[in-house]
Amino acid sequence: MKYLVMVQGTQLDYEAMRGKASPHSPAWSEQDVQAMYAHMEAINNDLSETGELVDAQGLAEPAKIRTVTLGDDGKAVITDGPYSETKELMAGYWVLECESLERVTEIADRVTRCPQPEGAPNHPVAIRPIQDGAGDLC
Template identity: 75%
Template sequence: MKYLVMVQGTHADYEAMRGKASEGSPAWSEQELQAMYAYMGAIGDDLSESGELVDAQGLTDPALARQVARGPDGKAVITDGPYSETKELMAGYWVVDCASLERVTEIAERVTGCPGPEGQTGRPVVIRPIQDGAGDI
């Protein structure tokens, strides 16, 4: 079965990776960023070697996001990010094809071990099965 493994973060986390600290999101050094990229890259390499990797991407700063919604008048309302009402957002993802929920949970547990600056608040990793057909809701 295919699963979406979503790495959660906050706008403050993106700011911290640029060197601007806040409560729960200490500033990252260049060495810490490289360690994080190497760690996540190793997970991707291992999943590729095992044949479980379908796709994996990190997402850009939420300030570059755009939200499109339908307003009460039926017309599109377009808002550029970041969105102050959004506490957590998807920072990156893997699409994996795994034999079981237990296996994808092992992968998510590994992701939560990603290195970062001391004092960083851990962010959750969310697993969602991907629908195979119309009847899987």
């Protein structure tokens, strides 16, 4: 079965990783950022070796989001940045092909153990099965 494993984050998290502290998170050092990248790379390498990795990507910061909605007049309404009420968004993801929910949960647990500076927020890692076809909707 295929699963989407999603890591969440906020704009303030991205800014902290660039060295800008806030009440939300301390500033990350270059060593903190490199430790995070090394952790994620090790996960990706291990998943590639087991054949479970389908795709994995980190996403650009929320400030770079473009949102397209349908206006009352039937025309597209385009805004830059996330909805103002949005706090956490997907920061990165893996598409995995795993034999069980238990296995993908083990992987998500490993993701949650990513090194970060003391005081940085912990965000959940969400797991969603990917539907194989219309039959999964029922």
